[in-house]
Amino acid sequence: MCYAELGNVDAATAAFDQALGAISSGRVRDRAYYLSYLVTAHMRADDPNAAAAVAREAAQLAIVTGSQRVLSRLQRLHKDLSSEWPAVPSIQQLGELLSDLPEAKEDSDDEGGD
Numbered sequence: 001m002c003y004a005e006l007g008n009v010d011a012a013t014a015a016f017d018q019a020l021g022a023i024s025s026g027r028v029r030d031r032a033y034y035l036s037y038l039v040t041a042h043m044r045a046d047d048p049n050a051a052a053a054v055a056r057e058a059a060q061l062a063i064v065t066g067s068q069r070v071l072s073r074l075q076r077l078h079k080d081l082s083s084e085w086p087a088v089p090s091i092q093q094l095g096e097l098l099s100d101l102p103e104a105k106e107d108s109d110d111e112g113g114d
Helices: 001-005 009-022 028-044 046-067 066-082 087-098
Strands: none
Touching: 009 028, 028 046, 028 066, 046 066, 046 087, 066 087
16 A cells, blocks of 8 residues: 555555455455455546546445445545546546445445455
8 A cells, every 4th residue: 555655656556456366256245345445546647547446346346245335435536537548438437326326435444354
């Protein structure tokens, strides 16, 4: 996660891809969590379509698992995405998906894996 925050997009993407590949299929919430951080890497790489696609996948998984922590993070990321790239259709579609959900409360999600 630090790579993305520091702007080392290639290292962040590689690290997240490796982490995602290592997560067992039963750990859906963990996958959603790591995908939500991959969104940041794509944002820093100025790739709004990739960011929106990954965010949409993370949102769908978070909805299935009820992960309020991930949904809250995605709602915040969507605000950043739509501020930076307001006319990108994939970001608008992500907004539609997230707008159908109640405002997530970050502290209502347990730290469990799935």
